[in-house]
Amino acid sequence: xxxxxxxxxxxxxxxxxxxxxxxxxxxxxxxxxxxxxxxxxxxxxxxxxxxxxxxxxxxxxxxxxxxxxxxxxxxxxxxxxxxxxxxxxxxxxxxxxxxxxxxxxxxxxxxxxxxxxxxxxxxxxxxxxxxxxxxxxxxxxxxxxxxxxxxxxxxxxxxxxxxxxxxxxxxxxxxxxxxxxxxxxxxxxxxxxxxxxxxxxxxxxxxxxxxxxxxxxxxxxxxxxxxxxxxxxxxxxxxxxxxxxxxxxxxxxxxxxxxxxxxxxxxxxxxxxxxxxxxxxxxxxxxxxxxxxxxxxxxxxxxxxxxxxxxxxxxxxxxxxxxxxxxxxxxxxxxxxxxxxxxxxxxxxxxxxxxxxxxxxxxxxxxxxxxxxxxxxxxxxxxxxxxxxxxxxxxxxxxxxxxxxxxxxxxxxxxxxxxxxxxxxxxxxxxxxxxxxxxxxxxxxxxxxxxxxxxxxxxxxxxxxxxxxxxxxxxxxxxxxxxxxxxxxxxxxxxxxxxxxxxx
Ligand SMILES: Nc1ncnc2c1ncn2[C@@H]1O[C@H](COP(=O)(O)OP(=O)(O)O)[C@@H](O)[C@H]1O
Ligand SMILES: [Mg+2]
Numbered sequence: 001x002x003x004x005x006x007x008x009x010x011x012x013x014x015x016x017x018x019x020x021x022x023x024x025x026x027x028x029x030x031x032x033x034x035x036x037x038x039x040x041x042x043x044x045x046x047x048x049x050x051x052x053x054x055x056x057x058x059x060x061x062x063x064x065x066x067x068x069x070x071x072x073x074x075x076x077x078x079x080x081x082x083x084x085x086x087x088x089x090x091x092x093x094x095x096x097x098x099x100x101x102x103x104x105x106x107x108x109x110x111x112x113x114x115x116x117x118x119x120x121x122x123x124x125x126x127x128x129x130x131x132x133x134x135x136x137x138x139x140x141x142x143x144x145x146x147x148x149x150x151x152x153x154x155x156x157x158x159x160x161x162x163x164x165x166x167x168x169x170x171x172x173x174x175x176x177x178x179x180x181x182x183x184x185x186x187x188x189x190x191x192x193x194x195x196x197x198x199x200x201x202x203x204x205x206x207x208x209x210x211x212x213x214x215x216x217x218x219x220x221x222x223x224x225x226x227x228x229x230x231x232x233x234x235x236x237x238x239x240x241x242x243x244x245x246x247x248x249x250x251x252x253x254x255x256x257x258x259x260x261x262x263x264x265x266x267x268x269x270x271x272x273x274x275x276x277x278x279x280x281x282x283x284x285x286x287x288x289x290x291x292x293x294x295x296x297x298x299x300x301x302x303x304x305x306x307x308x309x310x311x312x313x314x315x316x317x318x319x320x321x322x323x324x325x326x327x328x329x330x331x332x333x334x335x336x337x338x339x340x341x342x343x344x345x346x347x348x349x350x351x352x353x354x355x356x357x358x359x360x361x362x363x364x365x366x367x368x369x370x371x372x373x374x375x376x377x378x379x380x381x382x383x384x385x386x387x388x389x390x391x392x393x394x395x396x397x398x399x400x401x402x403x404x405x406x407x408x409x410x411x412x413x414x415x416x417x418x419x420x421x422x423x424x425x426x427x428x429x430x431x432x433x434x435x436x437x438x439x440x441x442x443x444x445x446x447x448x449x450x451x452x453x454x455x456x457x458x459x460x461x462x463x464x465x466x467x468x469x470x471x472x473x474x475x476x477x478x479x480x481x482x483x484x485x486x487x488x489x490x491x492x493x494x495x496x497x498x499x500x501x502x503x504x
Pocket of ligand 2: 301
């Protein structure tokens with residue numbers, strides 16, 4: 001929607017009598033006719049004098065048709081102007097009406113009339129606040145401008161006063177309306193904003209993740225290439241984005257290419273681009289991802305899958321900062337920061353001759369290792385609660401919570417698909433769960449049961465006891481009372497068990 005359309009809609013919605021003070025008023029007296037909304041055709045009009053008119057409304061003197069709505073008509077330069085109006089109040093100075101504008105054109109037409117009136121009166125009082133002025137174009141009292149003739153004056157004026165209009169409107173709402181409005185704004189508008197990728201949170205409280213955050217903060221402001229290692233779904237791409245967003249390059253592109261997802265034959269063109277006619281089908285020249293990332297960051301995902309031939313070409317780029325499009329001999333200088341990621345053991349690939357050692361050393365200047373989710377202790381529960389809240393908000397559904405068994409199951413499951421798997425499981429659970437609480441079954445997780453062991457029964461008991469205690473502590477965020485309740489024992493028992501198993 002065009003800005004003016006937005007403002008127009010807003011203007012008509014918010015345009016209350018009190019707002020008239022934000023709209024320039026002319027004091028010119030005009031003869032006009034007031035018709036009942038249905039009676040205009042039959043000519044049952046009432047003669048009125050229009051005084052004190054603004055875009056928002058006017059004062060009328062004279063008898064008016066019965067009812068609270070009317071059509072006001074007056075002539076201007078041979079044209080008839082008709083406006084729908086609603087009666088606000090009748091007093092000594094006449095009747096105050098507010099205009100119910102029907103279209104943007106109508107607002108603009110009325111403005112052209114008012115502007116003519118206003119232009120003359122540079123000696124007059126401020127048409128907004130009414131304070132005395134001495135030829136100033138901008139009122140020193142209310143700060144509003146009188147440069148009515150300037151191009152775009154009205155739009156500029158509406159823009160400047162929009163906040164004030166809204167505030168006045170809000171001040172008149174009662175507590176109930178205000179609350180429901182706030183809930184709406186929070187849930188719908190801000191919720192939408194929060195959903196945006198930029199606001200994606202990077203959640204982590206365990207030592208492993210705190211270390212990752214610290215490395216990200218350290219390396220982000222530099223231009224050093226970064227190699228991010230970790231299993232699939234552990235947040236490698238999220239880390240790359242976090243580095244980009246904390247770097248000087250944040251306002252420039254963050255370009256992702258997944259080396260495993262693109263067939264080898266197309267990968268070179270994707271990465272380095274091509275000139276027109278470089279191969280059959282190359283009707284126009286195209287920039288590759290490296291050039292697209294100019295000034296910004298290029299994220300090479302699954303770098304272990306980069307074919308050996310392209311490894312040489314990438315190495316050349318890393319060494320001299322230039323790329324050659326396919327079919328071109330002209331090297332182009334490109335300024336890009338490289339972040340690569342992989343879930344395979346690159347050193348092993350090097351040993352097996354599948355990955356160039358010199359490229360490995362180039363990329364490996366700074367390494368960040370993301371721990372698998374199963375090694376993140378209480379973060380499993382922290383993350384699960386975070387995603388549950390986020391997904392409920394995204395779906396616009398009521399808040400749900402995990403049952404204690406579900407939290408235990410989340411804490412003991414091994415999460416081979418890591419965070420991505422967790423998001424998917426919770427998303428599915430939200431669909432299938434009927435109740436307010438989400439059970440292990442909703443998550444397709446089993447409540448944990450101990451496996452038989454060749455050790456003696458005492459050792460087995462202790463092992464189970466220790467694991468159960470740890471899991472309960474992680475689940476409750478090391479809250480002793482809740483842990484005790486969860487395990488069905490007293491608080492002193494929890495303390496004793498912690499002491500026995502050396503948990504602090
Ligand atoms: N610590 C975290 N906090 C919040 N969201 C996370 C976290 N780690 C991963 N995610 C989310 O999990 C999904 C998978 O992460 P991604 O970065 O694509 O993993 P990878 O690149 O390692 O496969 C993404 O939706 C990402 O936003
Ligand atoms: Mg990924």
